[in-house]
Amino acid sequence: MHSIFSRINNVSAFLSSCMMALLAAIALSSFVFTADPHGDLAISSIKVVSSNARRYPNKKQDLAFVHFNVTADLTPLFHWNTKQLFLYLEAEYTNKQGVKNDVVIWDRIVRRKEDAVINFAGKNKYMFRDISSTFKNSPPASYSLKYNVMPYVGLLTYGEAARTTEAVAFPPTQSRL
Amino acid sequence: MFTEELKAFKRLGFRHVLLQVLNFASVIASGLMIWKGLGIITNSESPIVVVLSGSMEPAFYRGDLLFLTNPANQLYQTGDITVYKIPGADIPIVHRVLETHDTKPKQSSKTASISAVPLSRQRLLTKGDNNYVDDIELYKGLEWLERKHIVGKVRGFLPYVGYVTIAMNDFPQLKYALLGGLGLLALIQRE
Numbered sequence: 001m002h003s004i005f006s007r008i009n010n011v012s013a014f015l016s017s018c019m020m021a022l023l024a025a026i027a028l029s030s031f032v033f034t035a036d037p038h039g040d041l042a043i044s045s046i047k048v049v050s051s052n053a054r055r056y057p058n059k060k061q062d063l064a065f066v067h068f069n070v071t072a073d074l075t076p077l078f079h080w081n082t083k084q085l086f087l088y089l090e091a092e093y094t095n096k097q098g099v100k101n102d103v104v105i106w107d108r109i110v111r112r113k114e115d116a117v118i119n120f121a122g123k124n125k126y127m128f129r130d131i132s133s134t135f136k137n138s139p140p141a142s143y144s145l146k147y148n149v150m151p152y153v154g155l156l157t158y159g160e161a162a163r164t165t166e167a168v169a170f171p172p173t174q175s176r177l
Numbered sequence: 178m179f180t181e182e183l184k185a186f187k188r189l190g191f192r193h194v195l196l197q198v199l200n201f202a203s204v205i206a207s208g209l210m211i212w213k214g215l216g217i218i219t220n221s222e223s224p225i226v227v228v229l230s231g232s233m234e235p236a237f238y239r240g241d242l243l244f245l246t247n248p249a250n251q252l253y254q255t256g257d258i259t260v261y262k263i264p265g266a267d268i269p270i271v272h273r274v275l276e277t278h279d280t281k282p283k284q285s286s287k288t289a290s291i292s293a294v295p296l297s298r299q300r301l302l303t304k305g306d307n308n309y310v311d312d313i314e315l316y317k318g319l320e321w322l323e324r325k326h327i328v329g330k331v332r333g334f335l336p337y338v339g340y341v342t343i344a345m346n347d348f349p350q351l352k353y354a355l356l357g358g359l360g361l362l363a364l365i366q367r368e
Contacts, residue, residue, distance in 0.1 A: 023335070054313075055320075084236060086273075086306065090255050100279040100297070102255045109306060111235060126311070131278045131300070148256050150236050155333050158256060 027154030030081040039072020039118065041089070041145050041162035048135050048173045054127075062135045062173055064128040066091070066105055069121045070145055072161045077149055078113040085110040086148040087118065093141035093167070095130055103128055140167035185365075201360065221247040221329035226260055226269065227339030232305030233258070233271055240340030243271065245329030252279060252299055253324075258331040259303060263317050269328055275311055276302040278321070299324055 044067045053061035070089065077085055088107040094100045105124035110116050130138060145162040215224040224245050228237045236258075237243065245260055253259060255274050262269040279297035300321035304311040316322065345352040 027333075086236065086256070088256055098281055100277075100281075102277045104255050104275045107306075109235065126275065126304075146256055151334060153335055156258070156331060 023153050026081055027151070030079065030151055030154055030157075033079040035076035036159065037072065037074050037076050037161060039070065039074075039145065039162040041143060041164055042069045043067070043143055043164060043168045044069060044121075046168060046171055047177065048170055049177050050173050050175055053133065059133070061129055061133050064091075064135060064170065065123055065177070066128060066143075067121075067123045068106075068143065070118060070162060071120075072118045072145060074110065074116040074118060074147065074161060075113055077147065078116055081151045081154060083111075083150050083152045085116065086150060087145065087161075088148075089124075089143060089145050091128060091141045091143050093139060095132060095135075096137045096139070097132055099131055101131065134173065135170040136173060138170050140169040142167045219246040219329065220249050221245045223260075223269070223328055226271070226328075227342050228271055229268060229343070230270075232307050233273070234307045236306055237271065237334070238336075240337055240343050242335040242337075242339040243331045244333035244335070246332050247327065247329035250296065252297060253277060253301060253327065253330060259301070260328040260331070261303065261322055261326045262328055263315065263319065263326060265317055266315075270303075270305075270312070270315065271331070272303040272305045272308075272312055274301055275304045296324075301327075 046067070047065045048062050049065065050060050051063045053059040068089065074085060074087070086107065086109055088104045090102050090104045092100075092102050103126075105126055105128045106122075107125065108118070108120075110118075143164045144160055146158065146160050149157045149159070212224075216222060218224075226243050226245060228239055228241045228243060231239060243260070253274055255277055257274045258271060259274055260269050260271050278300040280300070281297050282295045300323060302311055302313070303322060312322075313320075319326075345355070
């Protein structure tokens with residue numbers, strides 16, 4: 001009855017259920033931390049430039065160049081089950097064909113609490129283009145800074161840290177930067 | 178070492194062997210039922226996946242386990258981490274949504290029902306956190322990713338556990354040894 005095999009079996013089964021319970025407790029504990037930090041986001045300038053499309057070199061495609069300032073203190077989001085933050089800045093607008101667009105134009109991965117005070121001024125990292133190839137007559141876009149808290153174990157959570165106070169219009173297209 | 182076990186095996190008789198086979202089969206069947214049941218609840222063909230590449234590092238490493246859902250009445254949003262499968266590619270890819278473009282479906286009075294507001298047609302672009310460029314090159318000629326390509330979005334995360342399956346894929350001998358060992362134990366065990 002108490003063979004070496006059954007002992008090993010019992011001990012490993014007990015250890016793995018303890019491990020699972022511990023992991024579940026850690027995952028649940030992150031619901032206790034409900035920080036909702038807010039920062040500021042301002043768009044300093046936008047330029048729309050006509051350029052060549054990526055896949056079709058003889059088709060024209062408008063690209064928007066957005067310069068922005070973002071400041072936010074996201075340290076409250078770091079608790080014992082936070083592995084990293086994924087921050088992303090997105091533009092939201094509905095173009096004149098009625099297509100609702102969300103486009104991420106900048107992102108940053110924050111892995112340490114010390115780096116969680118964001119103070120960044122710069123321009124978009126990813127190409128910002130409309131699906132219809134032009135921003136002409138497009139209504140103004142609003143911009144927001146969002147975050148994704150990624151845990152060591154458990155559920156991923158999302159939130160919004162900053163938003164422009166009013167929508168920012170696209171300027172007329174220029175032929176060169 | 179095994180003579181003792183073999184003797185015991187002979188003593189137990191045919192009925193006992195059949196009973197053990199039945200037990201073994203019920204374990205496998207309940208595993209399959211749990212998997213398919215999870216698939217129905219989460220509306221995803223594969224509700225648990227193992228990360229196979231490093232394109233989402235440092236968030237997900239090889240061997241991490243991801244839990245997916247695919248709510249039928251929700252659109253995907255930027256920042257969601259989706260698992261998608263391009264027709265013709267054999268491995269599903271875990272990448273983050275970079276762009277969404279939602280087109281409202283055309284209102285037609287004939288098909289308009291009270292309950293179901295049809296979802297917008299969604300065109301998506303994704304990118305791996307650890308990659309410098311977006312995924313257009315991975316789409317095999319498609320311009321945008323669409324809902325039908327997506328297996329689910331990541332909701333939960335458990336590190337390392339999936340490494341067992343990666344190890345079994347890399348060393349097939351391990352897989353056969355494990356399966357054979359388990360089968361033998363199931364037959365020999367006396368309780």
